Structure formats: C-alpha cells, structure tokens
Amino acid sequence: MMSSEHLTCGWLQQLLVVLLKLCLTFAGPLRPLNGTECTAKGPASYILVFTGHWSPQAFPKQYPLFRPPAQWSKLIAVSHNRHFRLWEEGAPASAGVQNFSELGVTVELMKAAKEARKRRAVGAMYRTAGIPNGIGHSSTELLMQPRCSLLSLMVKMIPSPDWFVGADSLNLCEGSRWKQEVTIDLQPYDAGTDSGFTFSSPNFPTSPAENITKITSQMPNHPANSFYYPRLKELPPIASIKITRQSRSPDRQTPMSNHILPNSISPQRFSG
Numbered sequence: 001m002m003s004s005e006h007l008t009c010g011w012l013q014q015l016l017v018v019l020l021k022l023c024l025t026f027a028g029p030l031r032p033l034n035g036t037e038c039t040a041k042g043p044a045s046y047i048l049v050f051t052g053h054w055s056p057q058a059f060p061k062q063y064p065l066f067r068p069p070a071q072w073s074k075l076i077a078v079s080h081n082r083h084f085r086l087w088e089e090g091a092p093a094s095a096g097v098q099n100f101s102e103l104g105v106t107v108e109l110m111k112a113a114k115e116a117r118k119r120r121a122v123g124a125m126y127r128t129a130g131i132p133n134g135i136g137h138s139s140t141e142l143l144m145q146p147r148c149s150l151l152s153l154m155v156k157m158i159p160s161p162d163w164f165v166g167a168d169s170l171n172l173c174e175g176s177r178w179k180q181e182v183t184i185d186l187q188p189y190d191a192g193t194d195s196g197f198t199f200s201s202p203n204f205p206t207s208p209a210e211n212i213t214k215i216t217s218q219m220p221n222h223p224a225n226s227f228y229y230p231r232l233k234e235l236p237p238i239a240s241i242k243i244t245r246q247s248r249s250p251d252r253q254t255p256m257s258n259h260i261l262p263n264s265i266s267p268q269r270f271s272g
Contacts, residue, residue, distance in 0.1 A: 038149035038173035045246040046142040046172065048126070050075050050155060052239050054134030059238065062226045063134075064159050064199045070134035072239075073104045073156035077140070079123035079148045080169075084116045086152035088168055090211050093191040097212070100154060101162040101191035102203075109154075123148030130158075142243070149173035155239065161196030161204070163188050163215065165239045172243065180245050185237035188215040188227060197224045 052072050056063040064070045078086050086109070087097045096108035106127070116122040123145050128138035142151070154166040165186040172179050192210035194203065197220070213219070217232040227235060 038146040039176040040146045040173055040178055044144050044178035047244050048142055049137055049139045049242045051137040052131055052135055054238050058236050062198055068159055071158045072131040074130045075128040075155045077126040077153035078113050079144055080150050081121055081148050084121040093193055093212055098193045101156055101164045104156050144172055159199045161194035161201050162191040182243045184241050186239040188238055190215050198226045
C-alpha cells in the first residue's frame with residue numbers, strides 16, 4: 001500500500017505537468033525572425049527607394065488608363081521588433097490594413113503603430129508621398145535602431161478593390177552587423193476584405209473576411225481577374241524596393257521625398 005507521502009508527491013507532479021502545458025498553450029510560440037536578435041552597437045541610417053513597375057506593357061490586361069489611372073498610394077513603413085506585425089500573409093487583415101488597402105486611409109494603421117510604440121515594440125514610422133503613375137519612385141530616409149531592426153511597409157494599388165504591395169518584417173540586421181543593401185521585388189497581395197476581381201470593381205465586401213493572400217498569374221483562378229495570365233509561370237515584379245545603408249548618421253532625418261521617373265524610361269515587356 002502506497003503511503004500518503006507518495007500519493008501527495010505523485011499528485012503534485014501531475015499538477016505541475018498540467019500547469020506547464022497550460023502555460024505553453026496560452027503563451028504561444030515566439031516567431032523566429034532571421035535568427036538572433038540584433039546586437040549591433042548603434043543605429044544605422046538607410047535610404048529606402050520604392051519603385052513602381054506597373055506599366056501597360058508589363059500588365060496589359062484591363063490596365064487602368066483613367067478614372068483613376070494606374071497609380072500608387074503613399075508608402076507606409078514601420079520599424080519594429082518581433083512583437084509587432086503591420087501585416088502578415090496568411091493572417092486576417094487588421095482594421096488598419098483593411099482601411100488602407102481599400103481606401104488608402106492610414107488612421108487605423110498609425111494608431112496601432114503608436115500604441116505598439118508605447119510598448120517599445122515599434123521604433124519609428126515613415127511615409128512617402130504617393131506616385132501619380134504606375135511607373136515612378138519615391139524615397140525616404142530611415143534611422144534603424146538595434147532594438148527595432150525589422151522593417152514592414154505597405155503601398156496600395158490605385159485603383160483596386162483591396163490590393164497592395166509590401167514587405168513583412170524585413171530584418172536589416174544580421175547578428176551584430178547592419179546589412180549594407182537589400183533589394184526586393186514586390187508582388188501584389190489581396191487583403192481578403194473585398195471580393196472585386198478587377199482594378200475598377202465596385203465595392204463588394206467579402207463576408208466573412210478571408211486571410212491575406214498573394215496574387216499570382218494563376219490565382220485567383222478566374223479569367224475575369226485583372227492579374228490572370230495563364231501563360232505566365234509567375235507575374236513580373238509590379239514594384240520593388242531598394243534599401244541602401246548610408247555612411248553618415250544624420251542628426252535630422254529627411255521625412256519625405258518623392259520622385260517620378262522620366263517618360264523616356266522604357267519598361268520591360270511581357271506577354272500574357
């Protein structure tokens with residue numbers, strides 16, 4: 001017959017196991033982001049250049065020529081750590097992402113970022129002016145801190161139901177060193193909140209809302225979709241970003257700048 005002491009010890013062990021499982025369940029996993037945290041000694045200054053490649057030669061199907069013509073919204077960028085997400089592929093769009101991707105309104109996005117900054121999850125917020133053409137570029141200066149070495153950004157496609165391009169949690173730091181240059185081609189994303197198929201579709205709320213998904217030449221798999229090019233294995237980049245480290249650490253950042261590429265630049269041609 002087991003003693004009361006043994007029974008008590010066994011009961012306590014079972015209780016500890018249950019409590020440990022509950023803690024792990026509710027804590028959730030911490031998402032690994034490109035290895036270890038940034039251990040750089042100090043901040044780094046960068047120039048971020050966004051370039052639009054949205055041309056009628058590259059994307060001839062239903063290319064918006066008027067009311068309104070193809071263009072890009074202002075760029076919204078946030079430096080942050082792993083405890084903040086501006087947006088995430090495969091996850092539902094926040095109210096801020098929905099308002100921005102559908103209407104170009106930044107109020108909710110900035111509100112969420114400011115709240116996260118109080119928790120030290122966000123370092124700084126940046127934006128550039130919009131681009132009134134499908135082809136063009138805008139730029140801004142970034143000052144990245146080691147505690148917030150990740151960069152996320154969004155730019156809305158105009159016109160579109162709820163489509164945007166962007167980058168999610170791009171890490172500009174590698175161990176103890178800041179990266180010198182990062183270039184990324186961007187593809188369109190669907191925020192999952194409007195079911196319109198074409199650039200100029202009327203408002204058609206998705207109910208219930210779906211997750212954020214990448215738009216490809218095959219998906220959505222419907223001939224009416226503005227990006228449906230069944231002969232293409234993948235869509236050409238509709239935009240790109242280039243982030244270049246500057247040798248100086250400016251006392252004052254340039255908050256906003258905007259440049260439009262000259263019309264003499266010929267976009268690459270693709271056939272659908």
